[in-house]
Structure formats: structure tokens, C-alpha cells
Amino acid sequence: MKTDILLEIDKDKFRSRLSGYTRQAYSRLPHMEAPAILDIGCGSGIPTIQLAIISKGKITAVDIDRQSLNILRDKIKVFRLSGHIKPVRHSLLTLHFKNTCFDIVWAEGSIAVIGFEKGIQEWRRFIKPGGFLVVHDEITNYREKMTCIPKFNYTLVHHFKISEHVWLNEYFNPLLQRIKELQVIYKNDPGAMKILDKEASETALFMKSPENLASLFYIMQKI
Numbered sequence: 401m402k403t404d405i406l407l408e409i410d411k412d413k414f415r416s417r418l419s420g421y422t423r424q425a426y427s428r429l430p431h432m433e434a435p436a437i438l439d440i441g442c443g444s445g446i447p448t449i450q451l452a453i454i455s456k457g458k459i460t461a462v463d464i465d466r467q468s469l470n471i472l473r474d475k476i477k478v479f480r481l482s483g484h485i486k487p488v489r490h491s492l493l494t495l496h497f498k499n500t501c502f503d504i505v506w507a508e509g510s511i512a513v514i515g516f517e518k519g520i521q522e523w524r525r526f527i528k529p530g531g532f533l534v535v536h537d538e539i540t541n542y543r544e545k546m547t548c549i550p551k552f553n554y555t556l557v558h559h560f561k562i563s564e565h566v567w568l569n570e571y572f573n574p575l576l577q578r579i580k581e582l583q584v585i586y587k588n589d590p591g592a593m594k595i596l597d598k599e600a601s602e603t604a605l606f607m608k609s610p611e612n613l614a615s616l617f618y619i620m621q622k623i
């Protein structure tokens with residue numbers, strides 16, 4: 401039941417509305433022929449699919465969550481991208497790839513798990529000399545985050561913000577609207593309502609502090 405209701409909410413549909421920003425960040429990189437990309441905390445692969453299509457490279461897509469990876473596997477089949485995306489179930493806290501084997505390390509919405517400073521420090525070794533680290537992270541403490549970029553031997557090539565208005569209009573408001581629709585449909589189903597009420601209150605809680613909803617893309621080059 402839990403899975404069914406979550407599938408009906410379909411957060412991916414709303415997350416997809418922000419895919420243009422993944423493409424915008426990628427467009428800031430120099431042309432690379434079929435780059436090797438490590439997508440850390442890929443989830444169900446909204447950015448991963450975009451990256452595979454635009455880069456035509458080889459993506460190793462890592463996440464700890466089995467269910468998200470299964471959704472990604474389904475998408476890989478639908479988009480016929482099996483030659484381009486390899487899903488790997490592993491914790492981002494204990495990654496064990498060889499040194500300097502990726503042209504690009506990409507992380508959207510996942511660096512907070514390890515912490516910005518620790519993440520950029522630890523993931524640096526996976527990047528080829530002159531390669532790139534692209535991080536999409538919550539806006540909080542962005543000044544401190546920017547100061548640690550040169551400290552760990554990266555150049556900040558470019559950065560851009562996704563405003564709280566974009567997040568509200570494209571993601572949070574439509575998501576809450578969808579949850580409310582389902583609350584009407586499932587009003588006589590206590591199991592479904594429990595999940596829907598939880599999702600609604602979590603979403604509403606996020607929306608209470610709209611200034612924290614904004615996010616930032618950091619495009620960094622390994623020195």
C-alpha cells in the first residue's frame with residue numbers, strides 16, 4: 401500500500417519540472433566525448449537520465465535506496481539507456497571507486513548527507529585531473545561553502561541559484577495539490593490517509609520557511 405500511494409503521489413513528476421537546471425549546469429562544462437560520470441545519490445534518476453541523454457557518456461549511478469534504484473532501472477529500459485547508465489546500490493559515505501576514474505562527479509540533493517566540506521574533499525580523488533564536480537545543494541550557508549571550494553583545490557567555474565519561487569511554483573505547490581486530491585480520493589482508507597497526512601505535513605513544514613527552499617548549483621573544476 402505504502403508503495404502504491406507513493407507511486408500515485410509521483411514526486412518524480414514534479415521533480416522533473418526542474419530538469420532544465422541539470423541541463424543548464426551541464427551546458428557550463430566544456431565538451432567532453434562520452435565522459436565517465438559518477439552520479440552520487442541518484443535517487444530514481446531524474447538528473448541521471450538527463451545526463452545520459454545530453455552527455456552520451458557512461459554514468460555510474462549510486463544510491464542507497466533499493467526502491468529508487470528499481471524505478472531508475474525501469475526508466476533505463478524505457479529510454480533504452482542500458483549502455484549508458486549502471487545503477488549501483490551503495491552508501492555515498494563509503495564509496496570505493498578507483499582514483500581519478502571519472503571526468504565528472506555529479507551530486508544533486510545528496511551532499512548534505514555527508515556534509516558539503518567533507519563531500520567535496522572526499523570525492524575529489526575520484527575526479528580526473530582537470531575534471532569537474534557539480535553539486536546541487538540547499539542554499540543554506542552558501543558563503544561558507546564557497547570559501548571551502550579553493551581550500552580543497554577546486555576552482556568555482558560557475559554557480560547559479562534556483563529561487564524559492566521556482567521551487568514553490570514548480571515543485572512544492574503542485575505536490576501539495578496532488579496530495580490534497582489523493583486525500584479526497586482515499587478519505588475512507590485509513591492506511592492510505594496515514595501516509596498522505598504524513599506527506600502533507602512534511603511538505604507543508606518545508607513550505608513554512610520558503611527562504612530555505614532555494615538551492616544552488618556549484619560547478620567546480622579540480623585543480
Ligand SMILES: C[S@@+](CC[C@H](N)C(=O)[O-])C[C@H]1O[C@@H](n2cnc3c(N)ncnc32)[C@H](O)[C@@H]1O
Nearest residue numbers: 441442443446463464465491492508509510513
Ligand atoms: C533529495 S534525493 C536526490 C535524488 C536525485 N539526485 C535528484 O536530484 O532527484 C537524495 C538521495 O540521496 C540518497 N541517499 C541518502 N543517503 C544516502 C547514502 N548514505 N548513500 C547513498 N545515497 C543516499 C537518497 O536515497 C535519495 O535518493
